[in-house]
Amino acid sequence: VTGPRFRPGQAVRVKALFPPGHCRTPFYTRGKRGRILDLVDVEPDPEERAYGRPGLPAVPVWRVVFDQHELWPDYGGPARDRVIVGIFEPWLEPLEDGA
């Protein structure tokens, strides 16, 4: 098992995956760019535990900050508005800054 892959401030993208079954990644974040805020915890994988399996090795959970404008193209609020979402690491991929 490797440790957490990311560091606070790092730019990431949520994988644009739409699998059947149980997952905790809100659909509106999928495929969207955000920035790592911090590590919440390392926890058994809920996608495994939902089916009675142990979900080990445990998976890092990151708080990721998204601009509302990134999530909602028609967002009408101020540009500074953001939302923070807890996302399990397998759903995240690193993004070059400025990408």
Add this chain to the structure above:
Amino acid sequence: VISNFSSSPSKTAPPVSSARTACRRPGAVPHCRSASGGECGCGGTTTWGGLPAGPVERSEHEHAPWEKKVDAILRLLVAKKIMTLDELRRGIEELGPGAYDELSYFERWIRSIANILLEKGVVTVQELATAIEAAKARRAAAEACPKTLPAP
């Protein structure tokens, strides 16, 4: 209530600022839709945020005794490691598109719990059916003569 003993991602801080509110209200909301409007395939109830919905009802209400019992049942099942909250959530998603419109919060819980326990072989369909009939009979008897309460 789930968040009381769930460790993630409910630890997540609330939105810094959000004009939209996650949709949790029962209503005419599609079971599961991707941002592009297509079927996303993923379980529905975790994926409703941002879909069209009415205002969030913030009023508190007293829980009925049976609702507290459902909460207690779940806590025991989790504490005894018979099932996990993730299984509860998956079970709620598997109740299908109409569940959020037709069932109340704790009705969804107890249906999910029942299905998971059947799946695991903790109870059998026959045991559950017999217990449900017995409960119905007890209620009918209590309604027939409501003054027949046990002496204090």
